[in-house]
Amino acid sequence: MPRPPASPAPAAKTETAAPPMTPTTPMTTSTARTSLLRLRTPVLAGLGALLLSGGWAPWPTAWLVPLLFIGWLPYLAMERKLTLEGARKGRVFAGTYLMLVLWNALTTWWVSYAELAAGIAAVVLNALLMCLPLMAFRQTKKRLGSRWGYLSLPIYWIAFEQLHLHWDITWPWLTLGNGFAAAPGWVQWYEYTGFLGGSVWVWVVNLMLFQFLLHWQDIKPNNSDKSFAASPFHLGQRLRPLYRALFALFLPLAISFSIGKHYEEKGPTAEVIVVQPNLDPYVEKFEGGAQFVPYEEQLTRLLNLSEQKLTPETRLIIWPETALEEPYWENTIESHPKIRRVRAWLARHPGVALLTGITTLGSYPNKEAASESARYRDDLGYYDFFNTAAYFADATTPVAFYHKSRLVPGVEKVPPVLVSIVSHIDLGGTVGSVGTQAERTVFAAPANAPAMRVAPIICYESIYGDFVAEYARNGATLLGLPTNDAWWHDSPGYRQLLSYGQLRCIETRRDLARSANTGFTGFINQKGEITQRETAWIPTSSRATVHLNSETTFYVRFGELIGRGAQILAVLLLLVAIVVGWQRKRLAV
Structure with a gap:
């Protein structure tokens, strides 16, 4: 800071009163x-x-x-x-x-x-x-x-x-x-x-x-x-x-x-497809919307867009956040008609894995076993509502789940004392706390792509550097990002969220495959460069070859020092x- 002048001007004041051993620098x-x-x-x-x-x-x-x-x-x-x-x-x-x-x-x-x-x-x-x-x-x-x-x-x-x-x-x-x-x-x-x-x-x-x-x-x-x-x-x-x-x-x-x-990009390569169905969450995506698209038709659109870019080399397809929106009970998910339809489609395309956003429900036997976010209904008992990423390694392997854990405050996570205040407000999704999990799940590699271990990062979670780094510490070689950016219309929000993904790639030195309901769908490399980006607000899909890096950076190893x-x-x-x-x-x- 500036050295004291020889004699302070009479009209000036010292900045603050300071202890004798650490005098505050006077100002002229x-x-x-x-x-x-x-x-x-x-x-x-x-x-x-x-x-x-x-x-x-x-x-x-x-x-x-x-x-x-x-x-x-x-x-x-x-x-x-x-x-x-x-x-x-x-x-x-x-x-x-x-x-x-x-x-x-x-x-x-x-x-x-x-x-x-x-x-x-x-x-x-x-x-x-x-x-x-x-x-x-x-x-x-x-x-x-x-x-x-x-x-x-x-x-x-x-x-x-x-x-x-x-x-x-x-x-x-x-x-x-x-x-x-x-x-x-x-x-x-x-x-x-x-x-x-x-x-x-x-x-x-x-x-x-x-x-x-x-x-x-x-x-x-x-x-x-x-x-x-x-x-x-x-x-x-x-x-x-x-x-x-x-x-x-x-x-x-x-x-x-x-x-x-x-x-230079590191790791073996694999071909990945990301899908953008472009369903307006306010009027098309969810039941009750003015122009609601039936869930069966939504699934048809997802499968058709996936098929358009599919090649014999494709190893993974990613669908956006809540692509499968109807609430699915996790313990009986395999009996659901739409899940059986997905299984049948994967059977026709052996060697292809699917990562999709989905809304799921999990039940608890009693109040003591229930989580803090659990809800209660007389006919259902205690249960949790999850914003989930589901992973189908192939047509027959049991589905694996990851529950979104960094939640949007006031939308997906509400402190108990505020529940009654915000319960009537529509903030862009489900209001009230949804369930989470403690660990960052990394999905197991399919047999024909042993280096491909996908980190399911759901939408808002991509803001958090330390959080994404946990996936890399747990063995992820590819960042997969299902998101639904359309809640914020054509605004700076979804553009900035895309840019944040570039920083996460640098911190972890992982490629990122991004599937948006609409917004920006595409790929980012390990240097944080956007290598492919589809136009927003249209149904489309994108295909790219990604690198699967298994090395860990200093930041991944030691976190937020x-x-x-x-x-x-x-x-x-x-x-x-x-x-x-x-x-x-x-x-x-």
Whole structure:
């Protein structure tokens, strides 16, 4: 941070009161009048939200991603300006919340397509949660001084991002590292750090650039000293923080480009088909819709589209999320007419396996054996409702199931205290908690493709890097993604979700085969490059040869080291800040 001037101007204030052993850097009047600090709080809030949204453009593009590296400068300027003005906590919180709610609104407004109330809640509540690490930063800076305060900021933020991956109201859509999904070539090193490494990168560059802006003004000489102002020594001194910021920006880029240039697809190959039936979930897909397509006809469409691209080399076909929508009891599924029809079709095409989304039900003998998400009906007893991926290895092998386990908050997972509140809201699917499972199931390889072990990742689950990495740890050689992106209409939502899949491929170095009810159906390679993508909003299918990699990356082996480390450091920093604050109050008495 900037060195103290020889004598602070009378009108300036130190940023915060700090403990004697860690003085807070005072600010000069000239520093307080830098261009950013001169802007009003609402302008800074709007500018920050606009810049940060560059990583989540309506049509993802690498051209806007660099805005992330300056996206936090308006917030840092706003926070410093309000501190210098002696603003009350409520005013600082209001400015912070305004920026965050605008950022959320600019990037995730499309949630309202499914339900207006849900869209508003997602924006308002997520912005409120995002305030927590920023308020913790302010309190740490107040008690421990600017140096420790700014050091704590990325730690608190990444600790929050790690928390947001695992609790009941998880919504990590705006994790900063996800902002590089539109530029996968920039973050090939995610195979070591995971997507939270991108969050570290964003914060480091932003803080270094902010330091440069302050340093540039702090050591500005008197206008009368023209020779000193023009000297190479002085100019180099003023630019030194900028050099450090540029180094922090370009070194990861150089490493990524080098990794990408030398990386080659690994593993044996297999031919895979992905199907896009294009059934509107609002009017065609589900019974009761205005233009409901009978389930028998839906199955016919799936089989016909599969048949169109089928060759003797095909080893796997993937159908989208809830492709088979009628609830199927798992213990009697083989007796269902549509399952028998699928079996008969597979018998006519030996050597082909099928992975499909399906809605299933599982029963429990009594209340004690039932899960937390179990429902009860007098005629059925205790049972669970699952968003499932079913795997038919061939025409005769018993079907294997995987139950979606990272659930959309408020839609598939509702905390018990909120069930009565949201039970009447249609958020795009089943409302109320559905069943999950603890382990990441990897489907066994068919006899004629011994290297093909498929990870069934259902829709929303592809946002989570650590979650997808568990499949690779369990032996998956291919990522299979059944999804139904049509809940969000033609919006940025399904485009961003496609991009997130590119990051998961880099982190695990696995190919991804993506089957969408509609949205984007196609394939992504181990470098995160989209190699094939079908047009959205039409019935179609796609065929490609994928690589089946069995090697594990550093990130797959060790998981979220950055996130867990940040949480430990965040707790320690908070404890130190609390103790120092308590000691200061005690001494003041």
